[in-house]
Amino acid sequence: MSLQYALLGLLTYSPMNGYKLKKIFDKSINYTWTANLSQIYRELGSLQKKGYVSSSVLEQEDRPDKKIYEITEDGTKAFNEWLMNFPESFPWPKRDEFMLRMFFGASVGKEELVKQLKKFILEKEKFNLEMQDTEKAILQMKKAIDENSSLQATDGNELYWSFITKRAHMSNEVLITWAKECIKELEENMD
């Protein structure tokens, strides 16, 4: 369901086709939610059935025709209702394969685990490099969205987007700290 609201939200900025929605998704919402193309097409179909979006075909000469989706009044209403109905609690399904492996750490062995943790740290540090310049990341979000819409639909979003990137960065940092502590403890306890 959330994916549908994410799409509706993007469509409040401007009417768009599925392919474009995916592009924007990957540069913005991607920090908080992932989706692949076929899923987006499916959900757009479902939204249209509900009457939350309408579509029209834009014929192009050079390129394949585009199917442009536009949010309807009902869709706007549904989106706003979703935003305002803050749930009492969020189902927080945890699915972290790395941590699942850690659970069976005793069967892995300390040396191997240290190696795995070092790889983990490298991954996180790589992400940190990408994340480092949060302002740039936010500008890229804005750019990706504004490129498509004539009006500057994204004005006033910077603050909230900075919250998102900040959280990603902080969470990432703490994972690096944690992993380093684990390595230290493992090395202290090695035979």
Added chain:
Amino acid sequence: MSLQYALLGLLTYSPMNGYKLKKIFDKSINYTWTANLSQIYRELGSLQKKGYVSSSVLEQEDRPDKKIYEITEDGTKAFNEWLMNFPESFPWPKRDEFMLRMFFGASVGKEELVKQLKKFILEKEKFNLEMQDTEKAILQMKKAIDENSSLQATDGNELYWSFITKRAHMSNEVLITWAKECIKELEENMD
């Protein structure tokens, strides 16, 4: 797939029925992975088809009969291979409804967002209370598993389980810090 390995892993401690697996799951692996009963039954069926577990029915007088699953040699082999084949990277599908809502923060309004963030903090602080005594949490994991197996299958796991609980705690703490910073910034920017 991970769920199947999680189940295989638990079955290396001792043969068990689905219901018991769920009980243990909720008190241990639950920090890293979630599963519901019907899913566990389905995956056990699938594991049996693959020949990774075998089952036998234990008749009981007072209570319903139990279907006890035991890990086979093939299953043990598959589990160990999984543990040792550390993937190059983990697909990290992000699905965080709270953050998705934050993305559209401009449409929510600052006052309302502050309220939502405060609720978020309360939730995290509640979790912190539960988490506070990590040693207790780990003892509960051990207890849940050892209760069922005659041998002390879980010896030597404490270190790895402490890594898991520590990470949960650290990640939680940083979220509280983050949320408080967000509130501060929102209040500074309120008209």
Added chain:
DNA sequence: AGGGCCATGTAACCTGTTACATGATTGA
């Protein structure tokens, strides 16, 4: 010549969630 981008989708499959069905025992 070959890969990437633009563009839309379908089909099959896998995984996760919720509801339904059944029913005895135990403890508050």
Added chain:
DNA sequence: TCAATCATGTAACAGGTTACATGGCCCT
């Protein structure tokens, strides 16, 4: 007496993943 625990499952649905199909343009 009522809820929880023990115990196993099926069915339907929702959501996510992967593979397949098609095909022209642009850049290297």
